[in-house]
Amino acid sequence: MQSATKKVALVTGANKGMSMTNSIRKSVRRIGSTLIAATLEVHIAAAEAPVFDFVAAEDVLPKVLTGYGLLPGVVRTSGNTGPWDQPGSARTVHLADGSTAREQVTAYEQPVYFAYRTSDYTFALRYLANSAEGQWWFKKDGSGTQVRWTYTFRGKNWLASIPLALFVQTQWVGYMRTCLRNVERQFRS
Numbered sequence: 001m002q003s004a005t006k007k008v009a010l011v012t013g014a015n016k017g018m019s020m021t022n023s024i025r026k027s028v029r030r031i032g033s034t035l036i037a038a039t040l041e042v043h044i045a046a047a048e049a050p051v052f053d054f055v056a057a058e059d060v061l062p063k064v065l066t067g068y069g070l071l072p073g074v075v076r077t078s079g080n081t082g083p084w085d086q087p088g089s090a091r092t093v094h095l096a097d098g099s100t101a102r103e104q105v106t107a108y109e110q111p112v113y114f115a116y117r118t119s120d121y122t123f124a125l126r127y128l129a130n131s132a133e134g135q136w137w138f139k140k141d142g143s144g145t146q147v148r149w150t151y152t153f154r155g156k157n158w159l160a161s162i163p164l165a166l167f168v169q170t171q172w173v174g175y176m177r178t179c180l181r182n183v184e185r186q187f188r189s
Helices: 048-055 161-186
Strands: 005-011 025-031 035-044 074-078 090-095 100-109 113-119 129-141 144-155
Touching (some): 025 161, 048 129, 048 144, 144 161
Antiparallel strands (some): 005 025, 129 144
Protein backbone atom coordinates (compact mmCIF):
# COMPACT_ATOMS: atom_id res chain seq x y z
CA MET A 1 0.00 0.00 0.00
CA GLN A 2 2.26 2.73 -1.33
CA SER A 3 0.12 5.70 -0.29
CA ALA A 4 0.26 4.63 3.38
CA THR A 5 4.07 4.49 3.43
CA LYS A 6 5.74 7.33 5.28
CA LYS A 7 9.53 7.71 5.15
CA VAL A 8 10.97 8.08 8.63
CA ALA A 9 14.66 8.28 7.67
CA LEU A 10 17.04 7.50 4.84
CA VAL A 11 20.81 7.44 5.05
CA THR A 12 22.91 6.25 2.09
CA GLY A 13 26.53 5.54 1.33
CA ALA A 14 26.98 2.30 -0.56
CA ASN A 15 30.07 2.95 -2.67
CA LYS A 16 32.09 -0.25 -2.95
CA GLY A 17 35.35 1.56 -2.19
CA MET A 18 34.12 2.81 1.19
CA SER A 19 34.79 1.09 4.50
CA MET A 20 32.14 -1.26 5.89
CA THR A 21 31.13 1.40 8.43
CA ASN A 22 30.18 3.78 5.63
CA SER A 23 29.02 1.25 3.06
CA ILE A 24 25.77 0.07 4.67
CA ARG A 25 22.69 1.72 3.23
CA LYS A 26 19.79 2.08 5.66
CA SER A 27 16.13 3.00 5.46
CA VAL A 28 13.45 2.90 8.13
CA ARG A 29 9.84 3.41 7.17
CA ARG A 30 6.41 3.23 8.71
CA ILE A 31 3.84 1.24 6.73
CA GLY A 32 0.26 1.94 7.71
CA SER A 33 -0.43 2.42 11.40
CA THR A 34 1.36 -0.58 12.95
CA LEU A 35 4.18 -1.81 10.66
CA ILE A 36 7.72 -0.49 11.11
CA ALA A 37 10.30 -1.74 8.58
CA ALA A 38 14.06 -1.34 8.59
CA THR A 39 16.13 -2.23 5.51
CA LEU A 40 19.91 -2.41 5.34
CA GLU A 41 21.95 -3.17 2.23
CA VAL A 42 25.62 -3.99 1.83
CA HIS A 43 27.99 -5.38 -0.80
CA ILE A 44 29.86 -8.51 0.34
CA ALA A 45 33.00 -9.55 -1.58
CA ALA A 46 31.94 -13.18 -2.11
CA ALA A 47 29.65 -15.21 -4.36
CA GLU A 48 25.92 -15.53 -3.61
CA ALA A 49 25.82 -19.18 -2.53
CA PRO A 50 28.48 -18.99 0.23
CA VAL A 51 27.01 -15.74 1.58
CA PHE A 52 23.49 -17.21 1.56
CA ASP A 53 24.70 -20.45 3.16
CA PHE A 54 26.45 -18.55 5.96
CA VAL A 55 23.53 -16.19 6.70
CA ALA A 56 20.87 -18.91 6.59
CA ALA A 57 22.88 -21.53 8.50
CA GLU A 58 21.26 -23.14 11.52
CA ASP A 59 24.17 -22.22 13.81
CA VAL A 60 24.84 -18.64 12.62
CA LEU A 61 22.96 -16.50 15.17
CA PRO A 62 25.58 -16.46 17.99
CA LYS A 63 28.24 -15.62 15.37
CA VAL A 64 26.48 -12.57 13.92
CA LEU A 65 23.89 -11.30 16.44
CA THR A 66 26.48 -10.32 19.02
CA GLY A 67 24.53 -7.48 20.63
CA TYR A 68 24.19 -3.73 20.27
CA GLY A 69 23.24 -1.00 22.73
CA LEU A 70 20.45 -2.28 24.96
CA LEU A 71 20.05 -5.47 22.90
CA PRO A 72 21.88 -8.58 24.13
CA GLY A 73 23.54 -11.01 21.77
CA VAL A 74 22.20 -14.43 20.88
CA VAL A 75 23.92 -17.22 22.83
CA ARG A 76 22.19 -20.30 21.41
CA THR A 77 19.07 -21.79 19.88
CA SER A 78 17.09 -24.84 20.99
CA GLY A 79 14.07 -26.95 20.18
CA ASN A 80 14.37 -27.12 16.40
CA THR A 81 11.26 -28.71 14.93
CA GLY A 82 12.90 -29.67 11.63
CA PRO A 83 15.76 -28.99 9.22
CA TRP A 84 16.58 -25.27 9.13
CA ASP A 85 16.36 -25.19 5.32
CA GLN A 86 12.66 -26.15 5.39
CA PRO A 87 9.85 -23.57 5.67
CA GLY A 88 7.79 -24.30 8.76
CA SER A 89 10.79 -25.32 10.90
CA ALA A 90 10.90 -23.38 14.16
CA ARG A 91 13.18 -22.93 17.16
CA THR A 92 13.68 -20.90 20.33
CA VAL A 93 16.36 -18.19 20.26
CA HIS A 94 18.11 -17.57 23.61
CA LEU A 95 19.64 -14.16 24.36
CA ALA A 96 22.52 -13.37 26.74
CA ASP A 97 20.14 -11.80 29.30
CA GLY A 98 18.08 -15.02 29.57
CA SER A 99 15.18 -13.82 27.41
CA THR A 100 13.88 -15.76 24.40
CA ALA A 101 11.96 -15.43 21.16
CA ARG A 102 10.46 -17.96 18.77
CA GLU A 103 11.72 -18.04 15.18
CA GLN A 104 10.19 -19.87 12.21
CA VAL A 105 11.50 -20.25 8.64
CA THR A 106 8.92 -18.94 6.14
CA ALA A 107 10.97 -19.19 2.90
CA TYR A 108 14.25 -20.79 1.83
CA GLU A 109 15.26 -20.36 -1.80
CA GLN A 110 19.01 -21.00 -1.92
CA PRO A 111 20.96 -18.87 -2.99
CA VAL A 112 18.66 -15.86 -3.48
CA TYR A 113 16.06 -15.49 -0.68
CA PHE A 114 15.62 -16.45 2.97
CA ALA A 115 12.78 -15.36 5.28
CA TYR A 116 11.62 -16.02 8.82
CA ARG A 117 9.15 -14.81 11.43
CA THR A 118 9.88 -14.05 15.08
CA SER A 119 7.30 -13.93 17.88
CA ASP A 120 6.63 -14.92 21.50
CA TYR A 121 9.14 -12.43 22.92
CA THR A 122 9.86 -12.77 26.65
CA PHE A 123 11.57 -9.35 26.91
CA ALA A 124 10.22 -5.78 26.75
CA LEU A 125 9.51 -6.01 22.99
CA ARG A 126 6.45 -8.14 23.85
CA TYR A 127 4.69 -4.94 24.96
CA LEU A 128 5.27 -3.20 21.63
CA ALA A 129 5.17 -5.88 18.90
CA ASN A 130 3.24 -9.05 18.16
CA SER A 131 5.80 -10.38 15.69
CA ALA A 132 8.35 -9.45 13.04
CA GLU A 133 9.31 -10.76 9.62
CA GLY A 134 12.91 -10.92 8.49
CA GLN A 135 13.73 -11.16 4.78
CA TRP A 136 17.14 -11.54 3.12
CA TRP A 137 17.82 -11.12 -0.61
CA PHE A 138 21.14 -12.06 -2.25
CA LYS A 139 22.00 -10.81 -5.75
CA LYS A 140 25.19 -11.26 -7.77
CA ASP A 141 26.81 -7.85 -8.10
CA GLY A 142 30.12 -7.53 -9.93
CA SER A 143 32.80 -9.20 -7.85
CA GLY A 144 30.46 -10.12 -5.02
CA THR A 145 26.92 -10.16 -3.68
CA GLN A 146 24.50 -7.35 -2.90
CA VAL A 147 22.75 -8.31 0.35
CA ARG A 148 19.49 -6.67 1.40
CA TRP A 149 17.91 -7.41 4.80
CA THR A 150 14.48 -6.10 5.74
CA TYR A 151 13.04 -6.57 9.21
CA THR A 152 9.38 -5.57 9.61
CA PHE A 153 7.86 -5.32 13.07
CA ARG A 154 4.11 -5.66 13.53
CA GLY A 155 3.19 -3.31 16.37
CA LYS A 156 0.54 -4.32 18.90
CA ASN A 157 -1.50 -1.25 17.95
CA TRP A 158 -0.98 2.25 16.56
CA LEU A 159 -0.08 3.63 20.00
CA ALA A 160 2.56 0.94 20.63
CA SER A 161 4.01 1.58 17.17
CA ILE A 162 5.19 5.05 18.29
CA PRO A 163 7.78 3.79 20.81
CA LEU A 164 8.38 0.78 18.52
CA ALA A 165 9.51 3.15 15.74
CA LEU A 166 11.88 4.86 18.19
CA PHE A 167 13.24 1.46 19.27
CA VAL A 168 13.82 0.43 15.65
CA GLN A 169 15.54 3.74 14.83
CA THR A 170 17.80 3.86 17.92
CA GLN A 171 18.48 0.18 18.72
CA TRP A 172 17.34 -2.32 16.11
CA VAL A 173 19.08 -0.70 13.14
CA GLY A 174 22.34 -0.80 15.13
CA TYR A 175 21.73 -4.49 15.91
CA MET A 176 21.20 -5.16 12.19
CA ARG A 177 24.30 -3.13 11.26
CA THR A 178 26.41 -5.11 13.74
CA CYS A 179 25.09 -8.33 12.22
CA LEU A 180 25.99 -7.24 8.68
CA ARG A 181 29.47 -6.18 9.79
CA ASN A 182 29.95 -9.64 11.30
CA VAL A 183 28.78 -11.26 8.04
CA GLU A 184 31.16 -9.05 6.06
CA ARG A 185 34.10 -9.99 8.33
CA GLN A 186 33.43 -13.66 7.58
CA PHE A 187 34.22 -13.04 3.90
CA ARG A 188 37.21 -10.71 4.14
CA SER A 189 40.30 -11.96 2.31
